[in-house]
Amino acid sequence: MRIVEIGHEGVGKTTFMASMYGILHKGIEGFSLRAIHINDHNRLIKLAKNIEQNKYPAPTDQRQEYQFYLQYQGQDFFPFTWADYRGGAIRETQDSEQARLLQKDLQQADGVLVFCDCQALVQKDARRNQIRRMTALMTNALKNIERPIGLAVVLTKADLVDEINEDHLQPFEGLTKAIEVSEYIASMRIPIACGCEPINVPIPLLFVLYVGIYIQANYLGQEIEQHQQMAKYYEQQTHGFGGFVQELWDIVQGNTTYREMSQESLEKAIAKYKELEPLIAPVEALEKYLSLGE
Incomplete structure (x- = not known):
């Protein structure tokens, strides 16, 4: 299974991945996560421990790819690859290498995690333009899809806002309509928070993995x-x-x-x-x- 992670600049994708790995490596409801490469494991565990102390990592500056095993009752049973794009990739021209890789990955993905900062939505600041660009890329990549795919819309830093209403989610309108008319896309909208008191952190990954395993x-x-x-x-x-x-x-x-x-x-x-x-x-x-x- 191939999972693609995309989000605008400063959304906290690296923070999420490290927090998620730290929680799932310990195990939850019989499930755990194992990085195939020891260097990835060591790096993610170190970042996760820092995040627990409110020490957050710097944003990634390039596309990174990881290989994991989802484990159940301590046994490897479902391998998957995770492609993580730096936030600036969504602002690059269509003929750039990063943009071409992103479109290819999105079209070939079995699961996609789309990250959006709750504060950017509520405050309606300049980052909304990046969000619109990101959702347009997603809509274009998924509009002609004819195979099952899991899609999680991940709303980060949910603990820093009072609420998210439909007006705040207006930049997702086109993507939401594309999901509604597609018989192939299984989607879920998930607010999360990382840090010393994490909220819903394992759910986005486990949802898209569930879709892949079910298929x-x-x-x-x-x-x-x-x-x-x-x-x-x-x-x-x-x-x-x-x-x-x-x-x-x-x-x-x-x-x-x-x-x-x-x-x-x-x-x-x-x-x-x-x-x-x-x-x-x-x-x-x-x-x-x-x-x-x-």
Whole structure:
């Protein structure tokens, strides 16, 4: 699975990532996070500890990519790649390298986290232009999408504002409409706060991962059903006198019999179920944690 993180300048993406990793590395509701590369782990843990003391990292100045494993009950079970873009990328010209990479990543992403500073929305300052540019990029990248994708709109620094109303969210109007008319985008709007008293920090990542895991489980379920139907069809061809004669003929000719094809389809169904089984409990646990079944 591929996740893209995008936000305007100063929105706190690096702070979020470090806080999120620090919380999820310790574990929550049976889930934990493991960075594949030890250097990424050490850096994120160090930043997370600083954030707990209200020491915040400087903004990133370039695109960074990380590789993680989501773990359940201490076991690796879902790998994903995370591409993090510096805030200035959304203001670059369309022919710049960063802009091209961003458009490509957005179009190929399985999950997207869009970050916006709550104070920028409420105060309606100059950063709203960056927010409009960012949502326009997102709308353009997603308008023709024809595959399932998870999208989390992450409202950072929610503890520093009294409330967020629909007027404040006006810069998201175009993106919101694109989401509403799409049958492929599963979205969630999530206010968060990092620091010594974090709010909702693990939820954006766990939501887009839930969408990715659910989609994979659904595809496997469809494949299992198809193999089972084929097994049933082939088995039906062996019934009766005609089926008996056909089976004898296939044996004499050295052809694969319907009985053998039925068994082969059943074995394929079993193999797919073995891929599906490790996903069932995590999907149910994530649904409960994110309150998606209510």
